[in-house]
Amino acid sequence: MSLCLAAGAVAVSLGTSEITLSWRHSVQKTLWEEVWRAGPDGVTLVEARIQGSGAGMEAPPDARLVDGFWRWTPQLPPQREVVMRRSGATADWQVCIAGRCRAMAELVPPEADPVRLTACG
Template identity: 45%
Template sequence: MAAAPAQRGGGGLSLCLASAGVVKTLSIAAFTLAWTHSIEKTAWQEDWLVTPAGLTLQQARIKGTGAGMEPPPEARLTDGWFQWSPPPVPRAEVVLGNSGAADEWHLCEAGRCQTLSEIFGHPIGANVTTMSVCEDP
């Protein structure tokens, strides 16, 4: 999986992950969120920035097409991935669900990927995980 460029020192900001009453703080300024589509079993990746305005999606990639995952018209096929850059709209939070029909979400930073269960230190299962920007501890 491609990881977003390693960036540290995002002005005192971190990525906060909250799931089932537990909060994990990651001191990262950029990351890649990766998963497998539950029906099509196709890889999907998104590169995000942690900014003072919120989480900002920089680029998205799909390893194919299918039900519910059609790339937009501006997507270009590069190295087997449909890639595009959506408008950079900061989001206060991003909510990740899991139907149990697909593998876990993976968070990648500086070339290292971990599942959400690995980050939390226990199985996440079908619990919702919320990503948001928070202050460095």
């Protein structure tokens, strides 16, 4: 099982079952990261982490501070898809595979909005 990005008529297999999505909050400029894994029931959020808080980015009470990030395991069932919007008002999403990060625009057209993350193949 792999993860795929879909944007309009474009679908790209990421060739891995786990990725980290990363972005900066538009107001706080705080880094937020989420680890997603493909499985038979869809995509599962394995871990969420933020570097700070504010403007609606509060870590939950069970979060722990590790290496400068508040980390926790969200209690969210597997999702059929994760929909990501690209406003153009902030830097593009970062897609990280095995520690190598790149802008989503390197994978799907920069003007593509929305982009969907799904389990595939």
